[in-house]
Amino acid sequence: MKKVIDEKEGRKAFPPYPLALVTIPGSPPNIITAALIHVFSFEPLQIGIGIAPTRYSYELLKVASGFVVNIPTKELLDQVIFCGTKSGRDVNKFEKTRLTDVPAQIVEAPLIDECPVNYECEITQMIETGDHHWFIGEVKVIHKDMNFSRENALCYWAGEFRLPGTLLRHR
Ligand SMILES: Cc1cc2nc3c(=O)[nH]c(=O)nc-3n(C[C@H](O)[C@H](O)[C@H](O)COP(=O)(O)O)c2cc1C
Structure with missing residues (x-):
């Protein structure tokens, strides 16, 4: 049986998102935890992050x-x-976190050494969608620890931190 639900309940029905630590240039450089993150284009590879103007x-x-x-x-x-x-x-x-900042190859923001994958992104556009605005970045350099397994990457939504879960089949 289905019911019509309100927006708050509807938000909770979404599957979990990948989670990222986004580094941004500044003095000192800053780190923000972001669950509003998605691939916006494969060719060229573009990643968007949704950031609230209050941050x-x-x-x-x-x-x-x-x-x-x-x-x-x-x-x-x-x-x-x-x-x-x-x-x-x-x-x-x-x-405070004792995370290690390492200079990136082309962007001003540093990489976080402890994170096994780092995407250096150049901002191409910003889209104002509501209480979060999307900064879209074209991926210019990708760093990967070759021992990284996506099973250990974090996902998050509606207050729950998760791992990606069971692989059902390949496409
Ligand atoms: C799991 C998690 C996911 C979050 N995702 C986002 C997000 O996608 N966008 C956003 O603007 N804030 C998000 N936040 C909130 C910011 O990370 C938080 O407000 C942070 O303190 C802002 O830091 P700043 O003021 O240094 O930018 C998230 C917080 C948590 C704990």
Whole structure:
């Protein structure tokens, strides 16, 4: 039996999203935890991040030419929660989390060394959709730890942190 539900319940019905730690240039560079993230184009490869204008990261992104999408594993859950609950207005997140910043090849924002995959993105456009605005970035350089398995990447939605789960079949 189906029921018509309100928007809040409807949001919860969504499957989990991948989770990223996005690094943004600044003094010091900032890190924001973002679950609003998706691939917007394969060719060229473009990744979008949805950032609320209230975030300090938004202020930094408005004047940035790029950002880095860093993929955390389950071992980094504490740091993910820290960067998703504290603001760079008040704390230096690299210092407090002890995550290691490594210079990127082409964008100004640093990579997070502990994240096994890092996408260096150059901002191509910004779309204002509502309470989050989407910064779309063209992927220019991808770094990958060859031991990385996607089974250990984090997903998140509606208050629940998860791992991706069971592989049912290949397409
Ligand atoms: C699991 C999780 C996912 C989040 N996803 C987003 C997101 O996609 N976009 C966003 O603007 N904020 C998101 N947030 C909230 C920000 O990470 C949080 O407000 C952060 O403190 C902002 O930091 P800043 O002020 O340094 O930018 C998320 C928080 C958590 C814990």
